[in-house]
Amino acid sequence: MAKISxxxxxxxxxxxxxxxxxxxxxxxxxxxxxxxxxxxKIGHVPQDTLPVIAKALNLSRAEVHGVVTFYHDYxxxxxxxxVIKICRAEACxxxxxxxxxxxxxxxxxxxxxxxxxxxxxxxxxxxxLGLCPMGPAALIDGKPVAAIKPKKVDxxxxxxx
Amino acid sequence: MQKIYIxxxxxxxxLGADEVAAAITQEAKAxxxxxxxIRNSSRGLAWLEPFVEVDSPKGxxxxxxxxxxDVKALFDANFLAGGEHKLGTGLVEEIPFLKKQERLTFARAxxxxxxxxxxxxxxxxxxxxxxxxxxxxxDIVKEVTESGLRGRGGAGFPTGIKWxxxxxxxxxxxxxxxxxxxxxxxTFADRMVMEGDPFMLIEGMTIAGLAAGxxxxxxxxxxxxxxxxxxxxxxIDIATAANWLGDNIQHTDKSFSLEVRRGAGAYICGEETAxxxxxxxxxxxxxxxxxxPALEGLFGQPTIINNVLxxxxxxxxxxxxxxxxxxxGMGRSRGTMPFQLGGNLNQGGIVEKAFGVTLRELVEDFxxxxxxxxxxxxxxxxxxxxxxxxxDELDIKMDYETMAAAGAMLGHGGIVVFDASVDxxxxxxxxxxxxxxxxxGKCTPCRIGSTRGVEVIDRIVAGENRDAxxxxxxxxxxxxxxxxxxxxxxxxxxxxxxxxxxxxEDFGFPRQKNLAAE
Numbered sequence: 232m233a234k235i236s237x238x239x240x241x242x243x244x245x246x247x248x249x250x251x252x253x254x255x256x257x258x259x260x261x262x263x264x265x266x267x268x269x270x271x272k273i274g275h276v277p278q279d280t281l282p283v284i285a286k287a288l289n290l291s292r293a294e295v296h297g298v299v300t301f302y303h304d305y306x307x308x309x310x311x312x313x314v315i316k317i318c319r320a321e322a323c324x325x326x327x328x329x330x331x332x333x334x335x336x337x338x339x340x341x342x343x344x345x346x347x348x349x350x351x352x353x354x355x356x357x358x359x360l361g362l363c364p365m366g367p368a369a370l371i372d373g374k375p376v377a378a379i380k381p382k383k384v385d386x387x388x389x390x391x392x
Numbered sequence: 393m394q395k396i397y398i399x400x401x402x403x404x405x406x407l408g409a410d411e412v413a414a415a416i417t418q419e420a421k422a423x424x425x426x427x428x429x430i431r432n433s434s435r436g437l438a439w440l441e442p443f444v445e446v447d448s449p450k451g452x453x454x455x456x457x458x459x460x461x462d463v464k465a466l467f468d469a470n471f472l473a474g475g476e477h478k479l480g481t482g483l484v485e486e487i488p489f490l491k492k493q494e495r496l497t498f499a500r501a502x503x504x505x506x507x508x509x510x511x512x513x514x515x516x517x518x519x520x521x522x523x524x525x526x527x528x529x530x531d532i533v534k535e536v537t538e539s540g541l542r543g544r545g546g547a548g549f550p551t552g553i554k555w556x557x558x559x560x561x562x563x564x565x566x567x568x569x570x571x572x573x574x575x576x577x578x579t580f581a582d583r584m585v586m587e588g589d590p591f592m593l594i595e596g597m598t599i600a601g602l603a604a605g606x607x608x609x610x611x612x613x614x615x616x617x618x619x620x621x622x623x624x625x626x627x628i629d630i631a632t633a634a635n636w637l638g639d640n641i642q643h644t645d646k647s648f649s650l651e652v653r654r655g656a657g658a659y660i661c662g663e664e665t666a667x668x669x670x671x672x673x674x675x676x677x678x679x680x681x682x683x684x685p686a687l688e689g690l691f692g693q694p695t696i697i698n699n700v701l702x703x704x705x706x707x708x709x710x711x712x713x714x715x716x717x718x719x720x721g722m723g724r725s726r727g728t729m730p731f732q733l734g735g736n737l738n739q740g741g742i743v744e745k746a747f748g749v750t751l752r753e754l755v756e757d758f759x760x761x762x763x764x765x766x767x768x769x770x771x772x773x774x775x776x777x778x779x780x781x782x783x784d785e786l787d788i789k790m791d792y793e794t795m796a797a798a799g800a801m802l803g804h805g806g807i808v809v810f811d812a813s814v815d816x817x818x819x820x821x822x823x824x825x826x827x828x829x830x831x832x833g834k835c836t837p838c839r840i841g842s843t844r845g846v847e848v849i850d851r852i853v854a855g856e857n858r859d860a861x862x863x864x865x866x867x868x869x870x871x872x873x874x875x876x877x878x879x880x881x882x883x884x885x886x887x888x889x890x891x892x893x894x895x896x897e898d899f900g901f902p903r904q905k906n907l908a909a910e
Contacts, residue, residue, distance in 0.1 A: 260691075262673035263656050267615070294674070301675040302656030304615055320577030320826075321772055321819070322808045325735035358659055358776075358826065360616050361580035362403045363808065364438035364733060364740020373618065375406035 240283050247272055248280040252287035259288040262298055266305055275306040303355075311346040311353035313391045315339065316370040319356040322363035327381070331367045334384035352388070393426045394472045397445040397452070400506065401434035401587050402619045403580075408459060409442035415463040416444070423467060433588025435502030436742030437489055438733075445484055445502075448474040454481040489758055494720060495744045496728050497581075497704045500589050507626050509634055512591040518636060520707030524599045525644050529559050532603035536706060538714035540726030545574050545662075545699035546774065546803040546879070548725075548792045551706075554696060557686035558604040561694035566606035568597050568648075568696045569671065569689070570703055572613040572620070573655045574662040576775025578806030581730040581742060582700040586613065586620035589704075590627035594637065594650060596703030599710055600696050601648040609648060610690070612667050614655045624652045659776075659830040663878045664697045666832055677832045678878045699804070701730060722748035725791035735772075735808035736762040745790075752786035755809055762811035770810045770819070770895070774803025776826055777883035779890035780819065799890065801883075816895035821849045823887040831880060838881025841872045845888065852899050862901070865892065 235257070237249045251268045255261035265284060270276055276299050285292045299305050317332055336342055339352035346353040362368035365377040371391070379387070398404070398413045413429055420427040435443060440456030444466075447453075453474040455466060462479060469477040481487055484502070495501065504511035512518070524532050537552025558566060570593065572582055585593060597609045613621050628650050631637045639647045653671055655661050661670045665679035668690050689695025705727060709717045718726045725747035731754055733740045738760030745754075755761065755771060762768050771781045773790075779800035781788065788798055795802045810819075824845035831838045845868055852861045869885035876882040897903040 258673075260671065260673040263670065264654060267654055267656065288673075297675050298673070302658050304655075304657035321776060321822070322578045322734040322806075324819075324822070325808055325810045325814065357616060357657070358830070359575050359577040359579075360402075361583035362406055363578045363580055363735065363806070364737065365403060365407065365441070366735070368406060370616075370618075375402050375619075377403060377406035 235287055237283055237286070240279070242277070242279040242283070244273060244277050244280045245283045248283040249287055252284055257287045257289075259290055262288060262290070262295070263302070266299060266302075270305060275309050278307065311341065312351050313372055314353045314355065315372075316355045316357040316360075317343075318358070318360050318362075318366065318368045320359040322359070323366035323368055326366035328367035330381045331379050331384060334381040335388070338384050338388040351392075393428050395447050396427050396429050396472070397432040397502075398429060399434040399441065399443060399502070400431035400619075401441070401584060402617070403438055404434055404441040404443070405619070407441045411460050412442050412444065412458050412463065415460045419463050419467050425467075425472065427472070430505055433501050433504060433506045434584060435484065435490065436498060436584060437487065437739070438741035439739050440481065443502075444471075446472055446474060448483075450483055452484045454484040454487070455479040456481050489739060489741070489743070492758070493744050494728050494746050496708050496717070496720070497585065497592075497701060497730055498742055498744045500592070501584065501742070502588075504589070506588050506590055506623055507630060509591065509630055512589075516711065517591055517707075518595055520710030521595045521598055521636070522642070523710045524602050525642060525646060527602075529603050529605055532599060532710070533559050535714050536603065536709060539705075539709040539717040540714075540721070540724070541702065541705050541709065541717065542725070542792065543699060544701035544705070544729070544804065545571060546801065548802070551698060551702055554686055554698070555600065555603050557684070558606070558694045558696045561687055563694050565608065565691075566604050566694045566696075567690045568600045568604065568606045568609035569667070570597055570609070570611040570700060571662060571664055571667055571697055572611050572617075572700050573667060574699055574804055575614050575616060575659050576662070576777070576804050576806050578734045578772065578808035579732050579775055579804040580734070581732050581805065583617045583620050584742060585700055585704055586617065587623050590624050591631060591636075592704050592707055593624070593700060594627060594631050596706040597650060598637065598641070598648045599706050600698065600703060602646055604694070604696050606694075606696065607647050607649065609650045610671055611650065611652045612655060612661070612671055613652055614662075615657055621652055621654055628652065659826075660832045660880055663880060665878070667697070668695070675832070677834050678880070680877060720746040722746070722789070722791055723793055725793065729790070729802070729805050731790065731805045731807055733759045733807050733809070736764070736811045737809045738763045747791040748789050750786065751781065751788050751790060751807070754790070754807060755786065759809065762809055764811065766811035766813060768809055769812045769814055770816060770891075772808045772810070772819075772887065773806070774801045775806050776823060777801075777879060777886055778803045778806070779886045780816065780894060781890070782894045799886075801886065816891040816898040817849060817853045820888045820891040820899075821846055821853075823884055823891075824849060827880060827884040835875070835877040835881060837872045837875040838877070838884070841868055841876075841881060842884060844868060845872075845884075849888075849899075855900055858900055862892075862899075
């Protein structure tokens, strides 16, 4: 594979982005995987990596931008220190999910879909984690938690501090 | 050495299985007892997780809902020898929830270590593939066709016909894609299979590859199932090393390789053509059909796309014969369906039964009704695009045709129970809101209709021109049903209108006696 030069990109993220693309052989069908890997490394998908990825995969910037903004998983801005993904789907609703979301918003100081002012928590909605018999369920920094009770939320959040 | 089984399933972990396993290891060490902890798959008795099992001469004995704080007492009660304890369930196979089932797909659930090839082989694994390796593609297709297997993803399309189309297509490269992104709320059988019996999916997809003459397969798995993704990758590596995948499988001239791809949190990618675009690294936009994916699918090539459970039914069909599978079920719905009980139920989990079981048997006999004692008011069957059924419709038989005739759908077999505290106008609103959030945006009825739907429902609930807005809502739903490109917009009216028609009192209309909930 011909070596691609990325020297024109003046960004600290350019090198890691180019490396991840290369690890995927610069294949355009690997774009989702590349973005996942990039987010795992940097914490989000910075705007200035888009032209780097576009060049590596021989796509337009618009195409890469389109993908980043289409999928809910990709963060375009840095998240809080802890990311809480709480299920908002029907099975968790039937088990009192909305009360848990309200309690989480109160305990973290973050509204659903936002990051708390102190930068500690990002609260996100997710639609089904497949833990439906024992809702409400969440992924807290990637760790699954089920059967969450509103009154247990404070303790859950304190553990993360 | 005493074996202790503790599931590695995501739900078990979410309820503390890892911590319990660590506590048992530590306690055993402190007591100088030699134990071997096996992280098995889950039985699918969700309310008993973390479900700890030990061997006994009569079979496995279980302890349900074990917490770290219970571990000392379990040792004191000599649970390693099946001692009595308040968490004890007795012989696991005798638990009524389990005993009354007809498990084909979930036959190994809870019994084997998911990533032990030896376990898989000693429990009938790869028998179907061994058979398929001796057959030609057309004969495999014929066997699957005769079994009557229909796609378990929701639409119920005959699997054999789909496979035949790909088999008959001429192309240099064909593909097999597993749609493991059917993220319907209330469904978790896919997740449990991928985490608990990944070799079965690998086997089913490989058989599909042999049937169609495809040498490359992809599993597109939703990112909400991180443990499933890890388990699949591990299992694919093990299967490849043991020559059950790769070139010249088991020294034949057949080859098939598999790759796992992560989704990125878009529900629409569970729609097969959106999934194809996503697999190609693009936005998950729905494609117009025709061309059908069986002829022009991934990278424009003929592609078999099936759901996890459809592929997983195939090894049994090949190993035991089409007839053995078709003997289960009723009418044109042959075989078994892993129903998934979720939501507000005492006993949620996997219930694999032949088609034709009634909804009442599932939610009352198996599920034990809603917890907290309030009566059942509504049941949503088939995911977020499935209809709401009222409490007086529970005697309906669960098969594709009966459900369709009742204006509902079986979908993926997810069953979500709501008790009397539910406000059905909010459930209808949520269905529209969810469609607005997850619509790919390609067609107008879905993209715009869903947002207008939320607004109209809000006006009806607020009492604003209620009668006129009710007509608008119905009209909108007809437009979405008839005019949407795919099932996302096309089926969103199903939960909306079923909630509206069966529970009008929640929308501020007089209650209809014949459709009353209680």
